[in-house]
Amino acid sequence: MNLFTPLSWHDSGFILTGILNTVYISLVAIIIGTVLGLVIGFLRAESNRFANIIIGNILDILRSVPLIIQLILFSTYIGAMGHPLDPFFAGSIVLSLYTMAFMSEVFRGGFESVLPSMRTAARSLGMTYWQTVWYIRLPIGMRAVFPSWLGVALSVIKDSALVSVIGYMELLRTSEQLISRTQQPLMILLGVGLFYFIISYPLSLYGKHVERKMAI
Amino acid sequence: MDYVFYWGVVYKAMPQLLSGAFTTLHVSILSMFAGIIIAIFLALGKMSDSKILYGIANTWIEIARNTPALFQIYMAYFGLGAFGIHLSPYLAVFSALVFVNSGYLAETFRGGFQSIPKTQYSASKSLGMTTFQVYRHVILPQMFRRIYYPLTNQFVWSILMSSLGILVGMNELSGETQRLQSLSFRTLEFFMVAAAMYFVITKFVLISADLISKRIFKGDI
Numbered sequence: 001m002n003l004f005t006p007l008s009w010h011d012s013g014f015i016l017t018g019i020l021n022t023v024y025i026s027l028v029a030i031i032i033g034t035v036l037g038l039v040i041g042f043l044r045a046e047s048n049r050f051a052n053i054i055i056g057n058i059l060d061i062l063r064s065v066p067l068i069i070q071l072i073l074f075s076t077y078i079g080a081m082g083h084p085l086d087p088f089f090a091g092s093i094v095l096s097l098y099t100m101a102f103m104s105e106v107f108r109g110g111f112e113s114v115l116p117s118m119r120t121a122a123r124s125l126g127m128t129y130w131q132t133v134w135y136i137r138l139p140i141g142m143r144a145v146f147p148s149w150l151g152v153a154l155s156v157i158k159d160s161a162l163v164s165v166i167g168y169m170e171l172l173r174t175s176e177q178l179i180s181r182t183q184q185p186l187m188i189l190l191g192v193g194l195f196y197f198i199i200s201y202p203l204s205l206y207g208k209h210v211e212r213k214m215a216i
Numbered sequence: 217m218d219y220v221f222y223w224g225v226v227y228k229a230m231p232q233l234l235s236g237a238f239t240t241l242h243v244s245i246l247s248m249f250a251g252i253i254i255a256i257f258l259a260l261g262k263m264s265d266s267k268i269l270y271g272i273a274n275t276w277i278e279i280a281r282n283t284p285a286l287f288q289i290y291m292a293y294f295g296l297g298a299f300g301i302h303l304s305p306y307l308a309v310f311s312a313l314v315f316v317n318s319g320y321l322a323e324t325f326r327g328g329f330q331s332i333p334k335t336q337y338s339a340s341k342s343l344g345m346t347t348f349q350v351y352r353h354v355i356l357p358q359m360f361r362r363i364y365y366p367l368t369n370q371f372v373w374s375i376l377m378s379s380l381g382i383l384v385g386m387n388e389l390s391g392e393t394q395r396l397q398s399l400s401f402r403t404l405e406f407f408m409v410a411a412a413m414y415f416v417i418t419k420f421v422l423i424s425a426d427l428i429s430k431r432i433f434k435g436d437i
Contacts, residue, residue: 064372064418065411066379069390073407080219080404158284165383172286179294186298189291193283200282 004183011178018174019195025088025170026157029095033156034149036096037103042133044104045111062101068162070094075166091163099156106148110141144214150207154200161196171195225400226409236392237413243310243381243388244374250310251317251370258322259329273322280319285377288312293384305386313374320370328363329355361433368425372418379414389413 040059044052062070075090085093114137122132142149164173175192179185226233261273280288292315293308303311332355340350382390389410397406 060419061415064376064422065414066376066390068379068382069407069411069414073404073411076403076407154282158282161284161286162380164286172284172290176290184298185290185294189287189295193279193287193291196283196287197279201278204278204282 005181007178007182007184007188014174014178015171015191018169018171021088021168022157022160022170022172025092025095025163025168026160028092029099029156029160030153032092032096033099033103034153036100038107040100040104041107041109042111044108059101059104062098067094067098067159068165070098071162071166087163087166087168090166091160091168095156095160095163098159099152102152102155103149106145106152107142109148110145111137112141113144114141147207147211147214150203150210154203154207157199158196219404221405222402223405225396225402226405229396229400229406232392232396233389233409233413236387236389237417239306239386239392240375240378240388240390241417243306243313243378243386244371247310247313247317247374247378248371250314251321251374252367254314254318255321255325258318259325262322262326263329276315277319277322280316281323285312285316286380286383288315289380289384305381305384305391308384309378309381309386309388313377316377317370317374320373321367324363324366324370325359328359328366331362332358364425364429364433368422371425372421375417375421376414 040055044055047055071091071094074094075085075087078085078090118136118140119132122136123129127135160170161172164170164176167173171192175188179188182188258273258276261269262277264270264273289309289312292303292312293305296303296308336354337350340354341347345353378386378388379390381388382394385391387395393406393410397403400406
């Protein structure tokens with residue numbers, strides 16, 4: 001009797017759930033991370049040196065501790081404190097904060113790339129402070145950092161694979177379970193790799209294309 | 217619910233944690249060196265006129281850059297088994313790191329090389345320099361300056377990525393932490409200390425890279 005059943009079409013629904021979960025948690029992390037990163041990036045571009053050092057060091061913790069440790073630490077911490085969270089929520093909180101740390105740096109660069117003379121010009125046309133932020137600095141600065149934003153977003157999609165360690169059923173975890181049932185690691189892993197590649201490669205090409213177009 | 221922190225166990229396990237940290241450093245340094253060497257060839261391949269060399273280098277670089285690191289480690293650890301290659305956890309993490317590092321660094325090197333105008337080459341030649349001298353004194357020093365920060369970033373990134381060794385049972389800092397916490401069930405304490413150690417290691421690398429750069433790039437940029 002064979003204990004292991006080979007991969008079959010009945011597994012496609014399972015794999016599809018994994019794919020959708022990966023896409024879902026990546027989108028959540030990218031959206032929340034972008035919004036938070038935008039706010040913090042703006043604060044960093046506007047605040048003085050002292051405040052900047054404090055914010056910078058806090059963000060550095062998020063950036064220099066491996067994501068996998070952050071995930072394990074957070075999910076055990078909330079568990080030990082008596083409020084266990086669903087893996088999806090725990091994963092998206094950690095992944096969003098992690099994304100925020102990188103995005104804030106990108107957006108800070110964007111806000112600072114708009115020259116002071118341009119702000120002065122806008123103010124002298126009678127715009128209020130928030131109008132210059134909204135109509136001048138945001139559109140011009142954000143366009144300049146779009147390729148870097150895309151780069152961070154792509155790395156988040158790839159890093160979302162790590163949420164599997166706290167039990168979220170994303171693509172890599174579903175494939176792991178399929179591997180332990182079918183004992184065909186190579187084929188399944190190649191399929192998983194192909195999926196990430198198909199999402200990531202066209203976007204990275206697009207990013208390069210935009211970068212080249214802006215350079216000219 | 218109250219959680220009572222108990223640090224004694226962690227304190228007693230400090231030697232093992234430190235040896236784990238040592239393994240982390242050691243696998244990332246080795247993989248950086250191997251990665252740099254392969255990356256030079258990949259960058260040359262990507263800039264060459266031969267379609268085949270370009271194809272190989274490009275495929276390698278794009279696969280390394282567009283798939284998750286976790287996938288690459290799984291591939292090295294579980295996937296290669298299908299070809300009868302069974303790597304130890306250390307080797308699996310090491311080869312995955314080398315694969316990714318070389319892919320990213322190849323693009324860095326290529327960018328650094330192409331950022332130096334071709335006219336500098338002709339200008340140095342017309343001053344009577346040999347090709348070796350041109351590279352030694354004009355092109356490579358400038359190129360090194362441009363790739364210095366990407367190189368340090370990549371190094372930090374490999375330190376952080378080696379933490380994925382936890383999933384294949386490697387005995388680097390995270391794997392060691394995982395093993396020790398499963399002996400004592402003090403998960404929080406152990407992972408907090410591991411996080412602090414990672415923070416210290418990366419900060420140390422970044423600060424020393426900064427100090428070195430101030431020393432060797434004195435005066436310019």
